[in-house]
Amino acid sequence: MRVVVVGGAGTIGRRLVPALRSRGHDVVVAGRASGDVHVDLTSHSTIEAMYREVGAVDGVVSVAAHGALDEFATLTSEALRENMRAKFFGQADLVLTGQHHCADGASFTLTSGIFADRAWPHVTGGGVISGALHGFGLSAAIELPRGMRINVVSPTMIGDSVDAFAEHFPGMRPVPMDELVGHYLHCIEGEDTGRIIRAYG
Numbered sequence: 001m002r003v004v005v006v007g008g009a010g011t012i013g014r015r016l017v018p019a020l021r022s023r024g025h026d027v028v029v030a031g032r033a034s035g036d037v038h039v040d041l042t043s044h045s046t047i048e049a050m051y052r053e054v055g056a057v058d059g060v061v062s063v064a065a066h067g068a069l070d071e072f073a074t075l076t077s078e079a080l081r082e083n084m085r086a087k088f089f090g091q092a093d094l095v096l097t098g099q100h101h102c103a104d105g106a107s108f109t110l111t112s113g114i115f116a117d118r119a120w121p122h123v124t125g126g127g128v129i130s131g132a133l134h135g136f137g138l139s140a141a142i143e144l145p146r147g148m149r150i151n152v153v154s155p156t157m158i159g160d161s162v163d164a165f166a167e168h169f170p171g172m173r174p175v176p177m178d179e180l181v182g183h184y185l186h187c188i189e190g191e192d193t194g195r196i197i198r199a200y201g
């Protein structure tokens, strides 16, 4: 299969892309500055341009763009909206635009996160983004054309990010990288649609 991985040069992408290639897939890595093709999830015109450049792919994976940490006492609706721009609206745009460009039966695999389901300090934005992605995935699954599929992988802190994130999420058990990569491979190669895969370790 020909698969575009947006954020393929990042922490999850660095594990997922070699796994896909070792299974014989033709992988195109996309990112703002990294990768083979440039795209910014906050820019609709670059998403259109990416799809024109890569052609009718069989799979689109997004492992890009984080929600920012926030302080509830000073949080504003404008800051919340800005926080949602890349990770929620950008991933939604990948699907809304991609449905017109991708091959019949193509899969979309988006990434959300555990804060859709679990309260934690300073992640109101992250929780809202991930909850919105889960709702988007359910609706998209029943409306996507031409047999296209969509699933959302919702990781907890991942094994490779423990050093970077443990200070913000003390005591949170990470999901092992092999297990996480297995979830993405299943979404891309399997037949499921409309699933929220809770990779909570």
Ligand SMILES: NC(=O)c1ccc[n+]([C@@H]2O[C@H](COP(=O)([O-])OP(=O)(O)OC[C@H]3O[C@@H](n4cnc5c(N)ncnc54)[C@H](OP(=O)(O)O)[C@@H]3O)[C@@H](O)[C@H]2O)c1
Residues within 6 Å of the ligand: 006, 007, 008, 009, 010, 011, 012, 013, 030, 031, 032, 033, 034, 035, 039, 040, 041, 042, 062, 063, 064, 065, 066, 067, 086, 087, 090, 111, 112, 113, 114, 154, 155, 156, 157, 158, 161, 165
């Ligand atoms: N790491 C964790 O513990 C963890 C836990 C739960 C959920 N997640 C979610 O998993 C996803 C990937 O996480 P990660 O840790 O692998 O991220 P990462 O290491 O920061 O990598 C992100 C990748 O996405 C690209 N990117 C960032 N912003 C972009 C944008 N606006 N448009 C296009 N590409 C963009 C970056 O490349 P460029 O800089 O070249 O654009 C980079 O390759 C994120 O949505 C994150 O919130 C991660």
